[in-house]
Amino acid sequence: MIENKLGIKDSAELARQEERISKQAAVQMYDSGFLDSLPAGSFESLAAIHKRLFGEIYDFAGKLRTLNIAKGNFRFASVIYLEAAVENIEKMPQSTFDDIVEKYVEMNAAHPFREGNGRAMRIWLDCMLKSELKKAVDWSRVDKDEYLIAMERSPVKDTEIKTVIGNALTENTDDRELYMKGIDNSYFYEGYSVYKTKEL
Numbered sequence: 446m447i448e449n450k451l452g453i454k455d456s457a458e459l460a461r462q463e464e465r466i467s468k469q470a471a472v473q474m475y476d477s478g479f480l481d482s483l484p485a486g487s488f489e490s491l492a493a494i495h496k497r498l499f500g501e502i503y504d505f506a507g508k509l510r511t512l513n514i515a516k517g518n519f520r521f522a523s524v525i526y527l528e529a530a531v532e533n534i535e536k537m538p539q540s541t542f543d544d545i546v547e548k549y550v551e552m553n554a555a556h557p558f559r560e561g562n563g564r565a566m567r568i569w570l571d572c573m574l575k576s577e578l579k580k581a582v583d584w585s586r587v588d589k590d591e592y593l594i595a596m597e598r599s600p601v602k603d604t605e606i607k608t609v610i611g612n613a614l615t616e617n618t619d620d621r622e623l624y625m626k627g628i629d630n631s632y633f634y635e636g637y638s639v640y641k642t643k644e645l
Contacts, residue, residue, distance in 0.1 A: 447560060449502050467498040467564060471628050474498075475621055480568065485576035486539045486548065488531050488557070494572075495558050495565040498628075503560065510559040512644050519597065521556035530555045542614075545573045546607045550599040567627040570610075575618045584626035586613040 446456055453459040474480055474497050483490035496507025505511075509528060514521050522530045534551045538544045549570045556562050567584070574580045587609060595605035617623065 447503070450504065451502060463499070463502055463561075466501050467561070468625065468628065470498050470501070471564075471568070471625060472621070474568075475624055480572055483572060485572045486535070486545075486569075488535045490572065491552070491557070491565060491569045494568050495561060498565055498568075499561045505559045506561075507558075509557050512559060514556060514559070514644055517597070519600070521554065527555060527557060531557055539573050539577055542574075542578060542611065543607065545570070545577060546610055547603060548573070550596075550603050550606060553596060554600045564628040568624075571624065571627060574614070579618060580614045580616055581618045581620075581623065582610055582627060583613045583615040583617070583623050584629075585623060 446454060447459070449459060451459070451462055453462060474494070479497070480494070483493060492507040499506035509524075509531065511524055513524055531552075534548060534555060537548045537551065539548055549566065552566055552569070553562065558565065567582075571581050574582065591605075591609050595609045599606045615623070
């Protein structure tokens with residue numbers, strides 16, 4: 446059970462409140478123009494997004510994690526190397542679609558935060574696509590099974606995730622509903638206990 450500011454001890458209740466609060470924060474970020482003020486592709490931007498989404502819930506919101514974590518059999522970057530890994534990822538190019546997805550894949554492998562990486566990074570990905578290519582992901586066209594499998598395999602082979610995301614690109618970059626679908630945690634993870642983060 447993750448310690449939280451809400452004092453919730455039940456994991457199911459925490460998940461419900463986390464989703465409710467983070468969605469409200471996501472709407473506020475979108476409507477206020479906050480996302481447009483961020484430098485696309487920087488870790489500073491990703492941390493700011495994460496802090497806005499989860500700041501009411503967790504003390505660690507927007508901060509690099511201090512624990513080693515894994516999902517399934519995949520171990521994310523060790524905390525010993527995490528800061529250096531994030532600095533290197535931030536320097537990666539992002540001028541083409543391939544560049545952007547490769548940067549997204551590397552940040553996912555680093556998994557800089559204790560919890561909530563997926564939601565924050567999908568917004569971060571959309572910010573890069575919008576800034577560099579004037580496109581966004583229509584998350585309603587992304588099959589969750591294909592996405593999860595492709596993301597799991599992406600550290601070894603990123604072809605699948607490029608195909609999944611590439612097939613869902615849209616020039617409709619100002620649709621709040623499409624943006625919100627990207628942070629719908631129940632859509633991406635409902636029933637996928639194997640993908641839950643665990644401490645090592």
